[in-house]
Amino acid sequence: MEQLNKYRNVILLGIILLFVILLAFYMWVLHPLSQKSQQYDNQLTQMQQEYNLIQTKIAQLKSGQPTDAQQAIQEAIPSAVASEKLLLQLQQVSQNSYARITDVEFVNIDSNTSGEIAAENLGVNVGQIRMNAELEGGYTEIREWMNQLQKLPRLMTVDSFSFQQPYTPGKSGAILTANVSFTAYYTSP
Known part of the structure; x- marks a missing residue:
């Protein structure tokens, strides 16, 4: 117990240093990765919406229905x-x-x-x-x-x-x- 009291300041300083290192690791490594992941998810949903829109346009052109632009031109x-x-x-x-x-x-x-x-x-x-x-x-x-x-x-x-x-x-x-x-x-x- 006496040794624990003797090194208490060093142990506390080590725990604080470990916390700061973990916080820095999270801020510089994990947090940017999570933001990039979120950006990739947003881009993926946007690309999926564009793909669905293109598929409906292709189906519309194959069925022969006039598009809005064609109707406006007519x-x-x-x-x-x-x-x-x-x-x-x-x-x-x-x-x-x-x-x-x-x-x-x-x-x-x-x-x-x-x-x-x-x-x-x-x-x-x-x-x-x-x-x-x-x-x-x-x-x-x-x-x-x-x-x-x-x-x-x-x-x-x-x-x-x-x-x-x-x-x-x-x-x-x-x-x-x-x-x-x-x-x-x-x-x-």
Whole structure:
């Protein structure tokens, strides 16, 4: 017992030193390994999710069901001119923006011009329907009409627009007439 009391400080110091060594071993060796293991588990679950997604896409393509991207492309560039649907969409845009369409003129329905050149990398012939529309309304209504036109699912571009009556900022509620030229696209055989 006397020897135990004599070496008590040395034994206590040895136990503390052993604890510090074990703590350092855990902090520098075991803890980083557990973090790497957790990262590997996360990567493994992410890869499993990607694998499952790829398998569902492959099954969808084999079954012939159109994907979301294909459906969006078909809405943006329909397979026919579909001028009736286009006129209905223009009427809906007019109702949403409160700008009144007084005249719509189909300027050119063409399937063999620059659209074919733009889409030759895709192997698709793209036809164009060029239109001129005359609108009546305030400045904000006409601007909203063009914004609504751009938001349609069908691919459309505003080529040009002009006002017949100059816009005066101090005059509120002035009725303006605007001429808007725009182009709609479709795929042609």
